[in-house]
Amino acid sequence: MAQLSDAIERFIKDLMSEETHIELRRNELAQHFGCAPSQINYVLATRFSVDHGYLIESRRGGGGYVRIVRMRARQEGNLLDMLIKRVGNSIDEDTANAITQHLLDCELVTPNEARLLRAATGRNALALPVSGKDVLRAAVFKNMLIQVFKNAEGGV
Amino acid sequence: MAQLSDAIERFIKDLMSEETHIELRRNELAQHFGCAPSQINYVLATRFSVDHGYLIESRRGGGGYVRIVRMRARQEGNLLDMLIKRVGNSIDEDTANAITQHLLDCELVTPNEARLLRAATGRNALALPVSGKDVLRAAVFKNMLIQVFKNAEGGV
């Protein structure tokens, strides 16, 4: 049931558990998992995006590599500002979920709180014409983020 | 003679007798019972709804699944039923806040979680024509309540 993408994600996260960054060969990794090299890109794009708190750097050609960097946890006040900007006036569900996952990974929210964030911004909650959903999600999400960080700074 | 639906219901409940949640493949199960896959959805919708104390999560695509989660103890489950009914299809902000306060008083949510509930259902979050706000708030709030009552061990 654990499919390829999940296995590759796990593998990478295990490698990174003690490191702030790792370097790997895309083709080697693909061979290790017996899959197409572009599969690696898919995993990086869907599970190691900036919104997830990672940076990808790479280089082609001989001696090429893919480097995965865990972004340094910023000052929390700053993080809120950045997240609010990132959310902007409109945000899709995947991006919102990525941010929520990132907050969970950083232990800035509890698993229960993460569930609430997802519940309030998921497609089921927002029963609206598609065009309006992202805008509404942004508004709801921002309000929740502010509360998350208000708490972190000890307010009420 | 017991209906197909009843047989599927029993099958699932047997699987869950020892577990707080199970995961299954919709198509596999349908094949096992020799029925249309959508039959499974029918059974889930009519016998494993929130009213029945269950929660369904699923994922499409390769490695997809349907997860059935049993919600918390009956007493609290009843409270959820009542709350869901109370919320209905439309709820104003004051009423939603009163419910949140009640959950907080009962210690069914933490202060942080209460803040998230308010943040997601407050008038700031729901930037819509007044007529639609209450309806949307009901949808969002219900999704969040369900998460609050979800069995803590019930998966992601």
Next chain:
DNA sequence: TTTATTGACCATCTTTGACTATTATAGCGC
């Protein structure tokens, strides 16, 4: 009438492959 069943069509997530882009290195002529 109400409940159950099915099937056609839709939405989402994953995997692959063909084609493209970039970089290093080996050979070559000078």
Next chain:
DNA sequence: GCGCTATAATAGTCAAAGATGGTCAATAAA
């Protein structure tokens, strides 16, 4: 050795195919 080019060694992109599950309305059964 120097500069140029061809080739090999990487990685990236994107669209198509594959693998699931969801929805809804028509039909059948109770």
